[in-house]
Amino acid sequence: xxxxxxxxxxxxxxxxxxxxxxxxxxxxxxxxxxxxxxxxxxxxxxxxxxxxxxxxxxxxxxxxxxxxxxxxxxxxxxxxxxxxxxxxxxxxxxxxxxxxxxxxxxxxxxxxxxxxxxxxxxxxxxxxxxxxxxxxxxxxxxxxxxxxxxxxxxxxxxxxxxxxxxxxxxxxxxxxxxxxxxxxxxxx
Amino acid sequence: xxxxxxxxxxxxxxxxxxxxxxxxxxxxxxxxxxxxxxxxxxxxxxxxxxxxxxxxxxxxxxxxxxxxxxxxxxxxxxxxxxxxxxxxxxxxxxxxxxxxxxxxxxxxxxxxxxxxxxxxxxxxxxxxxxxxxxxxxxxxxxxxxxxxxxxxxxxxxxxxxxxxxxxxxxxxxxxxxxxxxxxxxxxxxxxx
Numbered sequence: 001x002x003x004x005x006x007x008x009x010x011x012x013x014x015x016x017x018x019x020x021x022x023x024x025x026x027x028x029x030x031x032x033x034x035x036x037x038x039x040x041x042x043x044x045x046x047x048x049x050x051x052x053x054x055x056x057x058x059x060x061x062x063x064x065x066x067x068x069x070x071x072x073x074x075x076x077x078x079x080x081x082x083x084x085x086x087x088x089x090x091x092x093x094x095x096x097x098x099x100x101x102x103x104x105x106x107x108x109x110x111x112x113x114x115x116x117x118x119x120x121x122x123x124x125x126x127x128x129x130x131x132x133x134x135x136x137x138x139x140x141x142x143x144x145x146x147x148x149x150x151x152x153x154x155x156x157x158x159x160x161x162x163x164x165x166x167x168x169x170x171x172x173x174x175x176x177x178x179x180x181x182x183x184x185x186x187x188x
Numbered sequence: 189x190x191x192x193x194x195x196x197x198x199x200x201x202x203x204x205x206x207x208x209x210x211x212x213x214x215x216x217x218x219x220x221x222x223x224x225x226x227x228x229x230x231x232x233x234x235x236x237x238x239x240x241x242x243x244x245x246x247x248x249x250x251x252x253x254x255x256x257x258x259x260x261x262x263x264x265x266x267x268x269x270x271x272x273x274x275x276x277x278x279x280x281x282x283x284x285x286x287x288x289x290x291x292x293x294x295x296x297x298x299x300x301x302x303x304x305x306x307x308x309x310x311x312x313x314x315x316x317x318x319x320x321x322x323x324x325x326x327x328x329x330x331x332x333x334x335x336x337x338x339x340x341x342x343x344x345x346x347x348x349x350x351x352x353x354x355x356x357x358x359x360x361x362x363x364x365x366x367x368x369x370x371x372x373x374x375x376x377x378x379x380x
Contacts (some may be wrong), residue, residue: 017365
């Protein structure tokens with residue numbers, strides 16, 4: 001088999017894979033002289049005969065009822081779209097629902113942030129009070145103080161002997177720095 | 189009315205599309221009627237039974253009617269419509285799975301009729317042949333089956349199939365070659 005025959009064999013194989021119908025021209029002539037290609041062509045034409053023989057016949061009178069149904073459904077769809085065009089569109093309603101969901105989530109987040117912030121403010125205030133205690137309490141050597149412990153805090157009462165009354169009341173935290181302060185004063 | 193119908197029957201697809209868009213019902217009906225046969229055959233080849241094929245054609249035609257205004261004329265109407273119908277068939281096939289309901293009789297009562305190429309020497313009942321072809325097609329993947337059916341049944345060109353399926357022409361050709369080899373191999377045993 002020379003090169004041109006081999007090329008024609010390749011061409012025929014390709015053509016049989018891609019065409020549907022009888023071979024023409026040079027390929028038809030090639031089949032006459034090449035036994036291998038003749039077998040391929042026979043196989044191919046047999047397949048096409050089977051394909052044609054199994055071709056489904058369109059059911060008679062099927063179009064009428066089908067078309068009636070199609071037009072009825074198309075009109076119904078058209079009426080529906082007109083009706084929905086009068087009110088908010090489906091897309092608009094969808095966006096509205098989406099916006100409501102986002103707003104609800106935003107509100108929930110805001111409430112959460114506010115609660116957290118409030119707690120932090122309180123905590124910050126307590127810390128500030130704790131931190132200011134050593135600065136505002138100034139105890140003179142002659143003074144008498146009553147320290148009333150109450151859980152995590154203490155009430156500091158400054159007594160003046162002349163009038164025997166409570167002249168000042170501070171609410172302070174019982175922390176180690178305050179105790180250390182008294183200990184330091186006693187040591188002096 | 190008779191003049192309108194006569195004009196409709198003779199008009200090319202492009203004219204019918206324009207007239208259908210203007211609301212002419214006879215033009216619209218004729219436009220879809222003239223492609224009903226090929227649409228049905230394509231859907232049948234893809235789905236393997238009459239009822240599913242009619243359902244797919246009906247769904248496809250409904251989409252075609254509703255979206256006719258969106259047909260931009262870049263492809264011919266037939267290709268556009270077949271694309272919709274084949275997509276409807278694939279959707280239907282996915283929903284129901286392929287369910288070949290091929291009777292083993294002679295097929296005379298189920299819409300299967302002899303064609304001009306029907307050769308008695310094939311030595312096979314038509315029902316059996318139909319089942320064999322259907323089984324062979326079912327062995328192809330849905331996309332490859334669609335490519336082959338559009339080529340062999342609807343006689344679309346490579347370019348039209350490429351447009352229809354959104355594929356490069358080379359892919360269409362390789363799919364056709366593969367499908368043909370596969371189908372022929374599967375049908376080898378029924379030489380008769």
